[in-house]
Amino acid sequence: MWQARNVCDEPAMKMTPPDCDLLTIGHSNLEADRFVALLKGAGVTAIADVRSVPFSRWCPWFSGKPLAERLAREGIAYAAFGDALGGRPRDPALYCDGVADYEAMAATAVFRAGLDRVVDATRRHRVCLMCAERAPLDCHRCLLVARAFVGRGLAVGHILADGSIEAHRMTEQRLLALPGGEVDLFRDPAQRLADAYRRRARAIATRVKARLA
Numbered sequence: 001m002w003q004a005r006n007v008c009d010e011p012a013m014k015m016t017p018p019d020c021d022l023l024t025i026g027h028s029n030l031e032a033d034r035f036v037a038l039l040k041g042a043g044v045t046a047i048a049d050v051r052s053v054p055f056s057r058w059c060p061w062f063s064g065k066p067l068a069e070r071l072a073r074e075g076i077a078y079a080a081f082g083d084a085l086g087g088r089p090r091d092p093a094l095y096c097d098g099v100a101d102y103e104a105m106a107a108t109a110v111f112r113a114g115l116d117r118v119v120d121a122t123r124r125h126r127v128c129l130m131c132a133e134r135a136p137l138d139c140h141r142c143l144l145v146a147r148a149f150v151g152r153g154l155a156v157g158h159i160l161a162d163g164s165i166e167a168h169r170m171t172e173q174r175l176l177a178l179p180g181g182e183v184d185l186f187r188d189p190a191q192r193l194a195d196a197y198r199r200r201a202r203a204i205a206t207r208v209k210a211r212l213a
Contacts, residue, residue, distance in 0.1 A: 022122060022128075022149055022156050023128040023129070023156070023157050023158070024128060024130070024131075024136065024142060024145075026130070026132060026133045026136070027056075027131075028132065028133065028134035029058065030059075036071075036074050038163055039159075042157075042159050044076060045076055045126045045127075046124075046125035046128070047078045047130050048118050048121065049078065049079065049080045049082065050085040050086060050131050050145055051082050051087075052086030054067070054080050054082060079121070081114055081117070081129075083110070083114075084114025084117070085114040085129075086140075087131070087140030087144065095208060098207050098209070099202055100140075100207075101205075102197075103201075115145075115148055115152065119152070122154075137174060138204055139204070140201075140204075140205065142158065143200055144201070147168075158171055172196075175193075175196045176193065178196065178199075
């Protein structure tokens with residue numbers, strides 16, 4: 001349930017473009033006031049928390065309850081989606097060689113239902129997916145969740161630490177430019193991008209030291 005209610009397809013910019021359907025942000029170690037300012041600057045009216053565990057030891061103001069309370073005072077709704085859209089699955093079948101398998105996760109009914117819930121919320125709110133990592137390419141909110149929304153035809157923008165908004169297509173260009181993403185003019189661009197997603201996911205996804213019980 002959404003708590004509290006008061007109620008992009010362009011390169012980095014300070015304002016949310018009117019055709020941007022969904023935003024993302026990483027809270028990192030931001031001060032609470034700065035975090036709220038970034039949300040308001042982008043016109044956000046609801047946070048969809050996609051952390052598997054909505055808790056922060058080092059920045060307790062980002063733990064679920066205090067965060068929801070602060071956002072409510074700012075007129076921003078909050079809902080936890082970690083059960084469906086989190087990056088640390090509990091099912092051992094969703095790990096490959098000890099690494100969370102984003103492609104397998106994206107194919108589950110639970111994940112698809114989570115996407116449906118967020119899409120429904122976008123009809124009433126300017127929704128922003130929130131996770132912990134500062135940079136989009138270091139986080140499953142970009143490599144797994146935002147990718148899935150783009151696949152559904154939504155325009156996604158990433159709120160960066162300086163307040164600018166980077167269109168997901170620009171984030172994908174940076175993804176392709178990472179080491180290991182060699183340019184092959186004769187290779188299918190869609191396959192190159194898929195491979196780049198797979199490489200980056202293997203680099204940053206949750207790992208388990210032993211087989212899950």
